[in-house]
Amino acid sequence: MGTTDTILEDWSRRKDAGGIAWFGEGDLSRLGIQDPLMTVMQDVQHILRTRRSDKVVETAGHTAGFSVRETL
Numbered sequence: 001m002g003t004t005d006t007i008l009e010d011w012s013r014r015k016d017a018g019g020i021a022w023f024g025e026g027d028l029s030r031l032g033i034q035d036p037l038m039t040v041m042q043d044v045q046h047i048l049r050t051r052r053s054d055k056v057v058e059t060a061g062h063t064a065g066f067s068v069r070e071t072l
């Protein structure tokens with residue numbers, strides 16, 4: 001399973017009522033992802049755009065994490 005799929009699987013378990021889940025260094029470590037946080041964020045964002053997904057990656061100005069949310 002790739003990094004994006006791992007993030008999305010975790011997102012589906014942890015998302016709140018608004019369809020948002022935040023990811024930080026601790027979450028990446030828990031998921032066994034060793035890449036830097038912003039690298040993971042950019043990779044996930046790129047893959048979601050390539051897939052024309054209904055999910056987007058946002059930082060909302062934060063440098064210590066990113067969120068994945070549904071756009072529907």
